[in-house]
Amino acid sequence: GDSVTQMEGPVTLSEEAFLTINCTYTATGYPSLFWYVQYPGEGLQLLLKATKADDKGSNKGFEATYRKETTSFHLEKGSVQVSDSAVYFCALITSGTYKYIFGTGTRLKVLA
């Protein structure tokens, strides 16, 4: 079945460091891909998404490119801030369905 694999955390970085959180997927058909973020004590928020191959989603300085050839959707940010500390979830939804398939989440901790 469809699945999402994320790098395990926690990831600890210093402020202004470069961030990469890896995400790969297995899916039948042509999925849409998402990154959600969960800040402490809050619900999941959509961070960015991409609906077809080679699309780049971006928001708040974060980017991720839909790579069909490598079945990946890695999340990147050039310079992280303390306020980026959160849990990040990669997810997919396949054509004709409505169920998100989520990865296990990656906790990011940014130190001042």
Added chain:
Amino acid sequence: GAGVSQSPSNKVTEKGKDVELRCDPISGHTALYWYRQSLGQGLEFLIYFQGNSAPDKSGLPSDRFSAERTGGSVSTLTIQRTQQEDSAVYLCASSPGGTSLGETQYFGPGTRLLVL
């Protein structure tokens, strides 16, 4: 406008008791979803409601779990005879139509359930 709200935010119960978790979706959203987030695991789909259609219950882990949606709006997830493995965060989400590819789902803050 108001987002998805859930209540209670935290619930502690004893093994064997029944619990009810409530979700108020965003006004006008016809699709509603329940997920479960267990410690160390990703989010697990439980159930989906779309308008007046029969719900997709394929993700419910056992017959102790049930959900209903009254009047196409508020939803209640009920867990009967709770077990310790039911301890998790239960998340509700809603979306405008539930049928478009890539439609964004908007999540509530969740209910943290602890079964002692």
